[in-house]
Amino acid sequence: MQRYLSLFRNRNFLLHWLAGATSNIGDFFNSLAVVKLLSQDPAHLGLYTSLIMASKMVPALVLGPLAGSVADRLPRKAVMVAADLVRAALVLGLVFAGHPAAVIGLVFAAAVAAAFFQPANSALLPSLVEQEQLVTAGSLNVMTQRLAMLLGNGLGAAVLMLVGPQGIFAINAATYLASALLLSGLRLPVAAPAGAAAQPGGTSPLARLAADLRETAAVVRASPQLRHLLIGLGIANLGDSGTNVLFVTFFTVTLGVATEQLGFVWAAFGGAAMLGSLAIGAVGHRVHWRHLFSFACVYFWFTATGAMLASSLIPSTAFLTLMGLGSGAINVGLQVAVAELVPDHIRGRVFGTWNTVSALIMVSGNLVAGVLADRVGPAVTMMGFALAYLAAGIYGHFNLRPREEAAAAEARAS
Numbered sequence: 001m002q003r004y005l006s007l008f009r010n011r012n013f014l015l016h017w018l019a020g021a022t023s024n025i026g027d028f029f030n031s032l033a034v035v036k037l038l039s040q041d042p043a044h045l046g047l048y049t050s051l052i053m054a055s056k057m058v059p060a061l062v063l064g065p066l067a068g069s070v071a072d073r074l075p076r077k078a079v080m081v082a083a084d085l086v087r088a089a090l091v092l093g094l095v096f097a098g099h100p101a102a103v104i105g106l107v108f109a110a111a112v113a114a115a116f117f118q119p120a121n122s123a124l125l126p127s128l129v130e131q132e133q134l135v136t137a138g139s140l141n142v143m144t145q146r147l148a149m150l151l152g153n154g155l156g157a158a159v160l161m162l163v164g165p166q167g168i169f170a171i172n173a174a175t176y177l178a179s180a181l182l183l184s185g186l187r188l189p190v191a192a193p194a195g196a197a198a199q200p201g202g203t204s205p206l207a208r209l210a211a212d213l214r215e216t217a218a219v220v221r222a223s224p225q226l227r228h229l230l231i232g233l234g235i236a237n238l239g240d241s242g243t244n245v246l247f248v249t250f251f252t253v254t255l256g257v258a259t260e261q262l263g264f265v266w267a268a269f270g271g272a273a274m275l276g277s278l279a280i281g282a283v284g285h286r287v288h289w290r291h292l293f294s295f296a297c298v299y300f301w302f303t304a305t306g307a308m309l310a311s312s313l314i315p316s317t318a319f320l321t322l323m324g325l326g327s328g329a330i331n332v333g334l335q336v337a338v339a340e341l342v343p344d345h346i347r348g349r350v351f352g353t354w355n356t357v358s359a360l361i362m363v364s365g366n367l368v369a370g371v372l373a374d375r376v377g378p379a380v381t382m383m384g385f386a387l388a389y390l391a392a393g394i395y396g397h398f399n400l401r402p403r404e405e406a407a408a409a410e411a412r413a414s
Contacts, residue, residue, distance in 0.1 A: 003136045003282060012128045012186050013137060019182040020121070020141060023084065024148035026175030029156040030091060033168035034107065036160060038100055048100055055108035059115040061359035068352020069212040071120035072345055077188055080124070081180045083117035086110075088176035094169040118355060123347035126339035127188070132285055135292075138335040139281030142328030146273040216349045219342065226341045228399040229293070229334070230354065232392045236297050236330060237358055239388030241365020243304070246385065247320065250378040255313055265317050272324030280329055289336040290400035296329035297393030304386040308379040 008014050038048040071079055090110040097103045129137045160168055220227050251257040251265060280292075287295075300323060307319035342350050365385070372381040 019179040023179040026172040033165040064356030068349035071348025076120040079120040084180035092173040119352035136281040138332040143277035236392035242369030246382040269324040276325035277328040293333040294396040301389035
């Protein structure tokens with residue numbers, strides 16, 4: 001607990017954390033309101049829901065590298081505040097949107113702003129806390145996201161009944177304004193990030209983006225650990241990409257769980273994720289990020305496979321709850337690893353490029369999971385996807401060792 005108290009005494013981190021918590025709760029409120037608004041046309045709800053999901057994912061897929069460059073070339077606080085103000089205006093526009101096309105368009109535009117917010121947010125965190133506090137800070141942020149999920153879906157449903165979709169949109173706009181106000185209070189160096197002026201002023205934006213991508217690739221090539229980490233994350237993301245679709249299908253179709261009961265299942269997962277994040281924050285600093293990553297991947301394989309093999313509501317829910325306990329470990333490991341391996345002036349580009357790769361894997365994996373679930377069943381498909389977790393854990397164990405340790409292992413083997 002002392003580690004968390006020391007974080008909250010850090011004014012910059014406290015403002016950053018409060019801003020994230022406020023806007024995250026508003027986001028989950030918003031998701032319910034959008035579904036409620038579009039459900040007024042039930043005949044096309046499936047199509048509208050698919051378009052909403054695509055609208056939220058496509059901007060990160062397309063704009064990741066550009067957003068990362070912006071996060072490295074402009075003051076990150078300014079990028080985040082501007083993105084929050086834009087999102088506030090767009091979400092407020094949903095109050096007056098009557099046609100589904102307008103709703104989908106505004107959701108897409110808000111996702112574009114979010115695509116610029118996320119790399120700046122991820123790259124900023126290491127500059128707000130000490131290196132040894134990163135695990136605790138990252139874990140607290142993951143726990144807050146899980147809490148926002150529970151509050152947003154639980155409390156949000158009650159608020160939606162009271163004020164309707166338009167009232168929810170107004171509340172969500174207010175949360176973005178509050179987030180922008182909190183972030184504007186951060187006290188950071190006023191100088192532009194290192195490397196921001198490296199390119200000549202007359203260079204075209206496209207040429208600067210190409211140069212940024214080349215620099216990012218050079219950093220990845222020069223750091224074997226970073227390269228192996230990103231490969232391992234990509235493999236793990238493949239396993240994660242089908243999880244939501246397959247678990248929902250498994251519980252509802254294979255186990256015959258009603259939608260209302262499924263809410264309790266996900267609530268157990270979310271509650272366990274909160275507790276797990278607190279535990280990782282309290283003791284995770286004692287574990288190197290490469291061990292955290294490898295163990296978490298193998299742990300996810302074990303719990304996901306166990307849930308499928310149990311094939312019964314209570315034991316399968318128990319395995320899913322256990323899975324929730326470790327759900328923040330990979331994200332925390334990524335944050336700490338990037339802070340250790342990547343220079344500050346290029347972190348935004350690394351996170352932005354990774355967001356693009358991650359979105360591509362998630363979109364592709366979702367589609368494949370849906371097709372295979374219908375053909376061979378959700379349980380078999382989930383166990384196949386879970387093998388990607390195991391492969392990522394094994395890959396990380398053997399490849400994420402420092403050079404000197406790997407060289408010593410090779411010498412012993414020879």
